[in-house]
Amino acid sequence: MDTQKVKVSKEEFAEALFYWLAKQVNTKTIKQTAKIFDLRDKEQKDSSETEELFGLNLKNKRDFNKLVEELFALNMWLVVRACERVFEDVDKRDECLDIFHHLVYQRLIEGTGENLGGWMKLMGAKYIEYIKAMETEHPAGPAWVLVTVINKNLFGKVNLDAFVQFNIGVYVAESIKALEEAIKQYDIE
Secondary structure (H helix, E strand, O other): OOOOOEEEOHHHHHHHHHHHHHHHOOHHHHHHHHHHHOOOOHHHOOOOOOOEEOOEEOOOHHHHHHHHHHHHHHHHHHHHHHHHHHOOOHHHHHHHHHHHHHHHHHHHHHHHOOOHHHHHHHHHHHHHHHHHHHHOOOOOOHHHHHHHHHHHHHHOOOOOOHHHHHHHHHHHHHHHHHHHHHHOOEEEO
């Protein structure tokens, strides 16, 4: 049984992608995700303990900013990756992604003083880093290399805690799966 797809313009589709991104990288969602991934023994927890996500202290401004920056870049790339995997019409996909990037820049980046060209180069460098990781052969699969890159970006070196590596992998896999399923619901004109 086929479900009816929602007909949208490229602009409306890019707007939907923007809202998905905004939902993933806001402070409230990051803190909620931190609680989901907190693997410490519940008996050891009390209200004075720090909130953590992937082992980073969310009450430490430097750690929190590092996490937000990496999650922002990762989620931007996940949007691009999901679109690349779902769209058959490359020209339409690229138009939608251009609109999406401009929306993100106008609504989130422009006020920071970063110019569009500089920001696009920065994002391009992150995308290339993630793509190279996904193209690297590894016995555990290419996603393992990607997760290791993200892990290293967050901690400055690879955090050898297997739970950290696993949780990052789950985050990436579930996010890409959800995005692909959402994208398949649209019929872009």
